[in-house]
Structures are given as C-alpha cells and as structure tokens.
Amino acid sequence: MADSPRRATILEVARDAGVSKTSVSRYFSGERDRLSPDMQRRIASSAGRLGYRPNQMARGLKAGRSRLIGMLVADIRNPFSVAVMHGVEQACRAHGFSLMVCNTDNDPAQERDHLALLTAYRVEGLVVNVTGRPGHELEALAAQDTPLVLLDRALGDVEADMVGLDNDQAIDTALDHLRAQGYGELLCVSEPTEQASSRQQRLGRFRERLDADGLQGEACCLALDDAPALERAIAGFLDRPSHAPKALLCANGNVTLAVTRALQALDVTLGETGLLGIDELDWCALVAPGITTLAQPTEAIGRAAVDSLLQRLAAPERPAPSRQILFTPELNARGSTRR
Known part of the structure; x- marks a missing residue:
C-alpha cells in the first residue's frame, strides 16, 4: 500500500512565503487584518502550492477555542436557508472560522439533539433558525457565554439578537x-x-x-x-x-x-x-x-448574523442588550x- 502524502508544515509555508511562523498563524486564525495585503497573498499562494491545511482542532485545543461557528436550520431544502447559509459561510471563512451546519428537518426532537451536539463541539457562536421552542437548550448555551443569533424567527423567552426580513x-x-x-x-x-x-x-x-x-x-x-x-x-x-x-x-x-x-x-x-x-x-x-x-437580501442577512456573533465574542465582558437587525425586501x- 502506498504511503499517504506527508502534510506540509506551517514552518514550510513560512519559509516559502518569506514570512514568520507567527504571520502564517495569524493568517489562519482570523487575524488577517494584522497582515498587509501583499503578505496575505504570499501566504495564500504558498499554502495552496504546498497543500497546507491547518489542524483547526489542534489549534483550538491549544488556544482553548474551537474556531467553529454552529448553524441550525429548520429545513435545509428551503432555498432561503441555502442562500443565507452561503452568506454565513462566506463571513465565517473571511474571519478564520469554520461552519458546522445541522438540519433539524422541522423536527423539535432533532433540534434538541443537534443543539446538544453543537455544545459538545464547543462552538464559539451559534446561528439558529428555530423549529420548535428550544428555550431551555439555548439558555444553557447562553449560560456558557456562547453568543446566539436567531435567524428569521424570534423566541420571546430567549435573550439574543435576531436577524431577518422586516x-x-x-x-x-x-x-x-x-x-x-x-x-x-x-x-x-x-x-x-x-x-x-x-x-x-x-x-x-x-x-x-x-x-x-x-x-x-x-x-x-x-x-x-x-x-x-x-x-x-x-x-x-x-x-x-x-x-x-x-x-x-x-x-x-x-x-x-x-x-x-x-x-x-x-x-x-x-x-x-x-x-x-x-x-x-x-x-x-x-x-x-x-x-x-x-x-x-439573503447574503447580507447571513453576513450580519456572523457580524453580530463576532461583536459579542470580541467583548464578552460587556454584554449589550439584544437587538433586531431587519432588512428591506426588493x-x-x-x-x-x-x-
């Protein structure tokens, strides 16, 4: 049996791009804004040429962060859900996060199970398009300081930002x-x-x-x-x-x-x-x-949901009141x- 190809290391990417290991680490950990555009292009080019893929799980364990955003959708077959999901994924990628999506198929029991799964994976934030009324489960997440954003559907008993259509x-x-x-x-x-x-x-x-x-x-x-x-x-x-x-x-x-x-x-x-x-x-x-x-504006709705999560992650010691972010239809x- 042929040996599996060896994975490129962060040091090899740094040498190839002519930058420090710290710069490569910043590029893949959501701190790209601290690097010049030229440095970002060189790192991306070297990583692509060498086939480098960061071990996000190991990085998360080391830093105490998973770099995961969870998204719970009521019906993944709904075109609205797919379109918003694209905006969420694009925003996550731009900030160095990975997106973990769970489909509840409009089943409250599946919704509870998926929320437990996302909690086990230690997601750093959660975008929720609710099916039932999972107030207890979402409150448990909020108690762990996991920021929540409700997508399209509000829950009166949950204190969280809501993003959707006016x-x-x-x-x-x-x-x-x-x-x-x-x-x-x-x-x-x-x-x-x-x-x-x-x-x-x-x-x-x-x-x-x-x-x-x-x-x-x-x-x-x-x-x-x-x-x-x-x-x-x-x-x-x-x-x-x-x-x-x-x-x-x-x-x-x-x-x-x-x-x-x-x-x-x-x-x-x-x-x-x-x-x-x-x-x-x-x-x-x-x-x-x-x-x-x-x-x-589904793309903008998805990006706004991630922006809301990142704002709360950036200042967990200063929790702001929940708010509604509503968009105008065309x-x-x-x-x-x-x-």
Missing part, C-alpha cells in the same frame, strides 16, 4: 403594489404558523392592513404536501363572485412554488389573476409571464401582477 415592510410593499396594479380582493397563502414567528408576523400584518385600508381579503394556512386541499382553497377563492380583480400573496418561496403548480392545474391565467411571492427564486423569472417577487415586478 416582515411588516414586506407585507406593506406587497399590498401597495397589488393595489396599485388594480387588484382589490386578496388571498394570502401560508404554511402553518405555529412554529415560525415570521409567518405569524406576515399574516398578522396582512390582516391589519386589510382592516386599515378597507381591502377585501382572507388568509389560509395549509400544509404544502396536500396539493388537492390547496387547489380547492384557491379554486374556492377564485370562483366566488367579485367586482374586483383577484390576486394571491404567497408568504414564502415554498408557498410560491406550490401555488404556481396549483394555478397551472386550475388553468389560471397569471396577470388576470395576480400572483406575488415573498422570496426570489431562480425559476420565478422563467415561468411565463414572470412571477413578481419580494427578494430578501420588489421584482413581473407579468404575474400586470393586468
């Missing part, structure tokens, strides 16, 4: 656009709201705006795997007599996909019946005549809301 503004933008386009009767479609505060906020704001603006409308919450029930709900809404053009507002990207399929099955003409979805997905511009969306108007 849901009130998203609904306001959607309704203002639909009304300006001449739609007067609306159906807001959402997944069940019990385990997601963002869904609750969006539906709550929708109902508030209906009452305040005198719009006609209703909301329905359905499991998306029950396609016949969704088709019946949409058909019932569209078949009711009305003097005003009708439109559907989808509370997230998964709902937009399910509603689009239902409208195609019902042979509904988009535009004549309006359709607007929260979350921009790649296919929305491809389905004729194009689906109007509200795009979330309207992509297409043919589905053009009558």
Whole structure:
C-alpha cells in the first residue's frame, strides 16, 4: 500500500512565503487584518502550492477555542436557508472560522439533539433558525457565554439578537403594489404558523392592513404536501363572485412554488389573476409571464448574523442588550401582477 502524502508544515509555508511562523498563524486564525495585503497573498499562494491545511482542532485545543461557528436550520431544502447559509459561510471563512451546519428537518426532537451536539463541539457562536421552542437548550448555551443569533424567527423567552426580513415592510410593499396594479380582493397563502414567528408576523400584518385600508381579503394556512386541499382553497377563492380583480400573496418561496403548480392545474391565467411571492427564486423569472417577487437580501442577512456573533465574542465582558437587525425586501415586478 502506498504511503499517504506527508502534510506540509506551517514552518514550510513560512519559509516559502518569506514570512514568520507567527504571520502564517495569524493568517489562519482570523487575524488577517494584522497582515498587509501583499503578505496575505504570499501566504495564500504558498499554502495552496504546498497543500497546507491547518489542524483547526489542534489549534483550538491549544488556544482553548474551537474556531467553529454552529448553524441550525429548520429545513435545509428551503432555498432561503441555502442562500443565507452561503452568506454565513462566506463571513465565517473571511474571519478564520469554520461552519458546522445541522438540519433539524422541522423536527423539535432533532433540534434538541443537534443543539446538544453543537455544545459538545464547543462552538464559539451559534446561528439558529428555530423549529420548535428550544428555550431551555439555548439558555444553557447562553449560560456558557456562547453568543446566539436567531435567524428569521424570534423566541420571546430567549435573550439574543435576531436577524431577518422586516416582515411588516414586506407585507406593506406587497399590498401597495397589488393595489396599485388594480387588484382589490386578496388571498394570502401560508404554511402553518405555529412554529415560525415570521409567518405569524406576515399574516398578522396582512390582516391589519386589510382592516386599515378597507381591502377585501382572507388568509389560509395549509400544509404544502396536500396539493388537492390547496387547489380547492384557491379554486374556492377564485370562483366566488367579485367586482374586483383577484390576486394571491404567497408568504414564502415554498408557498410560491406550490401555488404556481396549483394555478397551472386550475388553468389560471397569471396577470388576470395576480400572483406575488415573498422570496426570489431562480425559476420565478422563467415561468411565463414572470412571477413578481419580494427578494430578501439573503447574503447580507447571513453576513450580519456572523457580524453580530463576532461583536459579542470580541467583548464578552460587556454584554449589550439584544437587538433586531431587519432588512428591506426588493420588489421584482413581473407579468404575474400586470393586468
């Protein structure tokens, strides 16, 4: 059996790059800002050429730090989760951290198990897109001075920063656009709201705006795997007599996909019946005549979550009050809301 290739050492990288071992160590430990751009390029080039990979576990044990950021996502198949995860990973890499991702598959029991696992790996910070109400487990992490950031979903019993979309503004933008386009009767479609505060906020704001603006409308919450029930709900809404053009507002990207399929099955003409979805997905511009969306700045949301963790890691002795960091959606108007 052939011998496995020998791993390059930090000393070899330093000699090749013409720098000190301390500089190489700083480059791989999140202190790159202390090095000149030229020195960073030389170290990166030498490490790549020699195939050097730092032993992060050994470095963490030596320094008492793991250099790991944990991320808990409710559904890794959700395009929103994937897009935000990319922003989180990019920010972690830029600061010398590795990202450890756990998917709960919307199962509170798995959520508790994964939180225990992340604790065992001594993650230095945690980004959490909650499924259930893991207040006790998150409080235990906070008691160990592990900073937490809640992603998209808030927990009233946990003191932590929350990063996500400005849901009130998203609904306001959607309704203002639909009304300006001449739609007067609306159906807001959402997944069940019990385990997601963002869904609750969006539906709550929708109902508030209906009452305040005198719009006609209703909301329905359905499991998306029950396609016949969704088709019946949409058909019932569209078949009711009305003097005003009708439109559907989808509370997230998964709902937009399910509603689009239902409208195609019902042979509904988009535009004549309006359709607007929260979350921009790649296919929305491809389905004729194009689906109007509200795009979330997912990259910025992911980076903001990591920035929040790093700020708290930098000053653990001066804990600041928890805060909400909310982002503005961008309207992509297409043919589905053009009558």
